[in-house]
Amino acid sequence: MEVNETNRPLTEEQTNAAETLVPTVEQSTENVKYEPKHTKEEVIQRLKEINENACEADKQEIDLLKQTFYKLHKSEQEVNRKTFIEAGGDANSFIPQSDPLEPELKSILSEIKEKRNSMIAAIEKEKEENLQKKLDILEKMKSITESSEDAGKNYSEFKSLQQEWNEIKLIPANKVNEIWKTYQLYNEKFYDMLKLNNEFREYDFKKNLELKTHICEAAEKLADEPDVISAFHQLQKLHQEFREIGPVAKEMRESIWNRFKAASTAVNRRHQKHFEDLKEQEQNNLDQKTVICEIAEAMEYDKFTTFTDWEDKTQEILALQAKWKTIGYAPQKMNLKIFERFRAACDEFFKRKAEFFKTAKENMALNLEKKKELCEKAEALKDSTAWKETAEILAKLQKEWKTVGPVPKKYSDAVWKRFIGACDYFFEQKAKATSSQRSEELENLSKKEAIIKQVAELEKSEVYDETIGEKLKSIIAEWNSIGFVPFKEKDRLYKEFRNLVNSIFDKANISATEKKLNSYKSGLSKEANLYKEREKLVRIYERIKNEIKTYENNLGFLNSSSKKGNSLVNDIARKIEKLKNDLNLTLKKIEAIDETMNN
Template sequence: MMDSQENTLNQGTPEENVVSENTAKEVEEPLSHKVYKSKSEIIERLKEIVSGDENPQKDEIDYLKTSFYKIHIAEREAKQKEYLDAGGNPEQYIVTPDEQEEVFKAEMSLIKEKRQKLFLQQEEEKQENLKKKLEIIEAIKSMATSPEEANKSYSKFKELQQQWKEIKAVPADKANELWRNYQLYVEQFYDLLKLNSEAREYDFKKNLDLKTGLCEAAEKLDQEKDVISAFHQLQELHQQYREIGPVVKDLREQIWARFKAASTIINKKHQQHFEQLRAQEEENLTRKTALCEQAEAIAGEDNKNAADWEKHTKAIIAIQAEWKTIGFAPQKMNVKIFERFRAACDNFFGKKAQYFKQLKEAFAENARKKEALVEKARALQDSTEWKSTSDKLIALQKEWKTIGMVPKKRGDQLWNDFLTACNKFFEARNAANAGTRGEEHANLDKKRDIISQLKALAEEKAENIQEKVQTLVDSYNQVGHVPYREKDKLYKEYHDVLDKLYKELNITIAQKRLDTFKSNLKNVVKRGEDALDNERGRLMRRYEGLKQEIITYENNLGFLNASSKKGNSLIDEMNRKVQKLKDDMELVKQKIKAIDAENQNQD
C-alpha cells in the first residue's frame, strides 16, 4: 500500500527521510553567498530586503551580519595601524564610533520585525491550507464507500486531485499524517473503481510510466558531482512522486522499492557530506571558543602601565588575525560565537581607551603640580639664606620625585626649568662657601692624621698607651667639621680603630686589676674573719648592679630605629657601652671566684 511505503521511508535516518511536500521546501542548506567588499554594499542589501517582498532567510541574514563585522573590525584595525605608522602615540589612540554600524543595527531591527510578520502570515496560510486539504480528504472519503459511488464520482475525484496539487504548505506537524490519509483514500477510491475500468487502467499505466521516469531520474543523480544539488533535485522528484496517483496494486511495492533504493544512495552521500561539514564546523567552533577565552582572559588582565597595554594589544591583534583564518562554526552558533569574540575585543579596547583617557588627565594634573614647583624654585633661586633655602629646595626636590609622569617632551622641559632654578641657587651658595670648604678639607687631613697615629698605637705594646690614646681622642674631638660626603666614612674608620684599642686595653687593664686584687687578699684576711665575706657581698652587689644596667641598655637598643645614619651612630655607641659593662662584670665575677678560692685555702 502507498501509505505503508511512505511510512517506511519516513521511519529511516534523518537524512534518508522523505519530507512532506511543504517541509521539503523548508529544509535549510548552506547557500552560495555573494562576497561583499564593503559595509555599504551589505547595508544596501539589507535595505533591499526591508523594502522588498521577499521573505528574509535566516541563513542570509546571519551571513550578512558576520560579513559586516568582519569588515568593521578589519577597518578599525587598519585605522589604528595607520595612526601608529604615522608616529602616533599608542597610549593616546581612541576607537571612534562608526555611524554605519548604527545604520546596520537599525536595518537589522526592521528585518527582524519583517520576519516575524511574515512568519505569522505564513502560519495563517498553512492553517487555511490544512483546512482545505482536510475537506478534500473528507470528500474523497465519502466517494470511496462503494464501486457504484466511485464510478459515479470519477470526474469529481479528478477535480479534487487537481485541487490538492494546487494547495501548498501546511503546518509541518500535520503534513505526514495528512499525506498518509490522502493516499489511503485515493487508493481505496481506485480499488473500488469498477465500471470505468478502462479509465482506471489508463491512470494506472500513466502513473507507472511517470513513476518509472522518476526512478530513472533518481538513479542518474548518483552521477551528479554536486552532492547538495543532487539532494535538492531528489526532493523535487519526491514531490512529483507524491503528486502522482497509484499504479496497479501488484506493482506498487516494486516501483516504490526501486525509487527508494535510488533515494537511499543520494541521501547517504548527502548525510556523509554534512557529517564532514559538521565535523569541520565543530572543530572551527572549538578553535574559535579557545580564541574567545584567550581574548576574555586578556581583557580581564590588570594592566598597570602603558607597556602592559601595548603588550596585550599586540596579543589581541594576533588573536584577531588567527580568527580570520578559521572558517564558519555551526550555523546555530556562528553568530553567537562571533558576537562573543567581538564583545571580548570591544571590552579590551574600551578599557584601554578609558585607561589612556584617565592617564591623559593624570598627566595634565602632574604637569600642573610640577609647574607649581618650578615657580617655587624660581622664587628661591636668588636667595642668600643659604641654610634655610637649601632645606626648602631639597624639600621641593623630594616632592618632585613623588609626582607621577608627564608626557616626555613636556616633562623634559619642566625638569630643565626646575633644575636650572635649583642649580642657580646652589652654585651661588657654593661660591659663597668656598672658604668654608677649604677649612673642612684641612680638618679632614688633621683627623686622618690622628686616625693614622691611633692605628700605629694599636700595633704597639708601648707603656702608657692608655694615656696616649686619650690624648689623641681629645685632639680629634677638638678638630672642626669635615666635608659632608666624607663624614660617615671617617666616622667608621675612627671608631673601628678605637674599638680595637679599647678592647685590647680593657683586657690588659682588667687582668692587671685582677692580679692586684688577688695579691691584696692577704691584707684583707688580716683585717678580721668577716673581711672576706664583706668584700664578697660588696662585689655581689656590684655584679648585680652591672647586670641590671646591661639589661636596661639592651632593652633601649631594641627601641632604636637604625634606618638613618644618625640612628646607626647612636646604636654603635651604645653597643660599645654595653660591651664595657660586660667586661667590668666579668672582672667582678673573677674577683668573686678569687675570694671563694681564698676561703677554701683558709679552711
C-alpha cells in the same frame, strides 16, 4: 484482460521511512550565514532589495539586518559620547541624538511585515482550501472503491482523481500524514479491484520503474554535489516526485525503494555532517573568543601607573582585536553575546585609559606648579652668603624636588635647568668664598684615599681572625674623624669605602646587625644634622618598644592549644624577636651618634 495496478502508492512502512529521511526546510536553514553589512546605509539598501520580493524574504536575515543597524547606531552613540567627554563635557549631561535613518528603517520593516503577513494569511487560506479539495477527492475515491460496478469502467475517473490530487500542493502540516494515509488506503483498495490484463499492467509498471530509476540516478549524483545545502533541497524535490509516481512490479518495489533510500541516506548524512562540522567549528570559535575576552577582562588596572604601561597594554588590546577578526562565527545564540562581552572589556580598558591620561595631565600640571615654587625658593637663596645654612636648605629642596612627580614634557627641561641653575650658582659662589678651605679638603682627600687603600689591603686578606672586626671599627672611626673633602669627590670616596667595608663584612661573616651598625657609622659625619637624626632615632626606639609591648600583651589573649592559635603565637613570637633586634640596633645607632658628637 487483467486490470493493471497503475500508480499503486508506497506502503505505510515505506512512507514512514521516507518521512524520517527528510528534515524540514526550517531545520536545514538554521545556520545559513549572510554577507555582513558595515554601514547603516548598506543595511537600508539590503532591506529595500528584500522589500521588492518580501514574500520570499528570510526572517532570519531581516532580524540580523535590524540588529546590525542598531549595533552600528549604538557604536556611533558611544563614539559621540566619548568625544563629548574628552571635550570636557559631563558624562551625565550627554544626550544621545536620534538617528535620521531610523524612520526609513522602521517604514521598510513595516512594509515587509505587512507583505509577509498577507502572504502567510494567503498561504494558510490556500492550505485550508487545498485540504477541502483533497477531502472531496478522497470522498470520490471512497465512493469508487465501494462501488459495485466494474472497476475497469472507473479507471479513467480514478486516474483523473489521482492527477487532480497531485496538482494540489500545500495543506496544513498537521493533516499531511493523516490525509496521505487515507489516500494510500483508497489507492490500495482501488488497485486491488482492478483486473487489467498483464500486458497493460506490465507496461504501466515498466514506465513507472523507468521514472523511479531516473530519480534514483539523480539522487545518487547528489552525493557528489559540492554544495551540501543545495543537494539536500534537491533531494526534497526528488522525494516529492518519487511519491507521485505510481507503483512498479511487486518484485521490484523493495529494490527500487532501497536504492532510492540508500541514495537519500548518503545525502542526508552529508547534510547532517556538514552542520555537525559547522557547529564544532563555531564552538571552537566561541572557545577562542572566550579566551580573548578573559584576557581583556583580566587587565590589572591598579598596576598601570605610567604612560608606558598603558601604551604597552593598548598594543595588547589592539592585538586581541586583530586576532578576534581572524576568528569566524560563534554559535548563533552566542555570537552577539560574546561580541558584546569583548566590546565591553575593550570599552572598559579605553575608558580607564582616558581617565588615567586625564588624571595624569592634571597631576603633571600640579607638579609643574610645585617645581616652579621650588625654583622660586632656590632663586631666592642663590645669592645668600650664609653658606652652611643655605646649603642645607638647598639640599632639602633638591630632595623635595625628587619627590615631585613628572611634569609635561615640553616644560620638563626648562624647569629643571631653572632649578639646577639656581643651585649651581649658589654652590659655585660658596666654593669661591670658601677657597681657603680648599687645601684642607685636599688634605682630607689624601687621608681618605689612604684609608681606602688600607681597607683594600685588608679586604684582600684570605684569613679573617677575631681582630678583623676591631681593626675595621678603628678604621671606620678614623674615617669619621676626618673632615670635609672636595664636594665632587665626596660621593665617589664614600661609595668606594662602603663597598670595601661591606665586602669585608661579608667575608668575615659579621652579624647582620653589626654590619648595619658599622655601615651606618661609616656614613656619619659632623657636617650632618646629628641632633635631628638622634631625635628621629629616639622616636623610632620608643615606637618599637611600644610595638613589642603590644605584641607581648596580645600573646596573653591567644589560645595556643588550637592549631590556628599555635601558628599565630609562633608568628607573633618571631615578630617580637625581630623587633627586639631592631630595638638593639636603634639603640646602638643612638650611641654612635653620641660618640661622633662628643669627638
